[in-house]
Amino acid sequence: MIRTIAISQTNQLKPDLSIEELIRGDFLWYWIDFGQPTTEEIEFLRTPLSFHPLAIEDCVHTLQRPKLDYYEDYTFLVTQALNQQMLTREEIDFFLSKDYIITFHHNFSSEIEEVWKRLTLSTNVEEWEPSHILYLVLDKMVDNYFPLVYLIEDRLNEIDENSKGRSMEALLEDLFDTRHHLLSLRHTITPMRDLIYRVLNSQRMTSIQGKREYYSDIHDHLLKLTEMIEANRELTTDIRDSYISINSHQTNHVMKVLTVITTIFMPLTFIAGLYGMNFHYMPELTWKYGYFATIGLMILVAIGMSLWFKKKGWFK
Incomplete structure (x- = not known):
């Protein structure tokens, strides 16, 4: 049309x-x-x-x-x-x-x-001219960038507040979707910022010379948008790194507990394995109290090692 x-x-x-x-x-x-x-x-x-x-x-x-x-x-x-x-x-x-x-x-x-x-x-059409129409359209275009950036900021705040208790896969999927939208915005806003800079410094576009402050205002808005996008991209990285660090810490804690349990059972396994050998001439095998003495030794070893690990702070 x-x-x-x-x-x-x-x-x-x-x-x-x-x-x-x-x-x-x-x-x-x-x-x-x-x-x-x-x-x-x-x-x-x-x-x-x-x-x-x-x-x-x-x-x-x-x-x-x-x-x-x-x-x-x-x-x-x-x-x-x-x-x-x-x-x-x-x-x-x-x-x-x-x-x-x-x-x-x-x-x-x-x-x-x-x-x-x-x-x-x-x-009052006397105030209108082609360069003024160009300014008004560009200004509306740039103003319409802001709600999208604010929407992404709200989404990031929601992800950050609800990050605890979520699976890593779900969180990373949301973060990567958000980073994709930010990247798309950056691919639009950064070239637009450079374009308005060229318009402001153009020697051939004489029609805008009387409206440089208006175009400068658009350029300032684009600079602000660029900074907001970069800040939000850094925030997505911080959220991702923090969540991965928390998950790594939790994994390390689980591994530490499993290591303590494994270490406690190592001497017990050794004792059980030693007396599980079916040699005929093992003195303890014919001892009346050998079984109870071995069980008692295993309990003492387990308690002793548990107390020692607790003193070293491995259970924290």
Whole structure:
């Protein structure tokens, strides 16, 4: 679907004009939105809009890395939004000039929809211009990153609080799922941060010079998001290492108890094995009290070794 808005020389909104009318007309600027376009509608990027084939190719092939390309009389930007329900990346492309802004996206974009409605309902269109629309859409995109990061933080807190008593397999599965989501967010937010940095330091995007503080605010938000993601990734590592350490400690304690029990039974097994030999000339075998003396010796050895291990602190 293609929709258009034009701003006339008298600052009047002119919606739903054809692309040919926009190109031939005398307007302050205009906005064309390619939302979930068909193959026929994509052809408008070639004719009559005459954009560079490489930029059109980037639009057609989805999930390009966020980037900024300069062409003769316009700037092309590839950005990535995040789907709030699916936690997936969705590409939004911009063609920006002082005379127009053209947005292109294969999926429904809540950010563009909100800015479009704000423009159509605006009573003061003099404040609007293509670079301002770009800022508003980017700002909404970045703002929508935060709930996803906060959701992951809450999930990590829940995992941390409920880590005791859970099996290692279940805990590690949750942690690895969380790390996967964090990695996906980092692959989106870090390139976006670099993109906004390039926009801020661009000498060719003169249209944003009067709005540098707005774009700088977006960059600050992306820096904060990057730090939050890295902190959460470190937290997943800390939770994993702590849980593994606790389990290792518990395993070591069990092994220590088993070692103590085995060590106590070693001399008892030796005594039982020694007198289990069926040699005919063993003096103790014919002794009247031999059995009771051997049992008593085994009990004394077991008690003595248990007291000695307790004194050494092996039962703690």
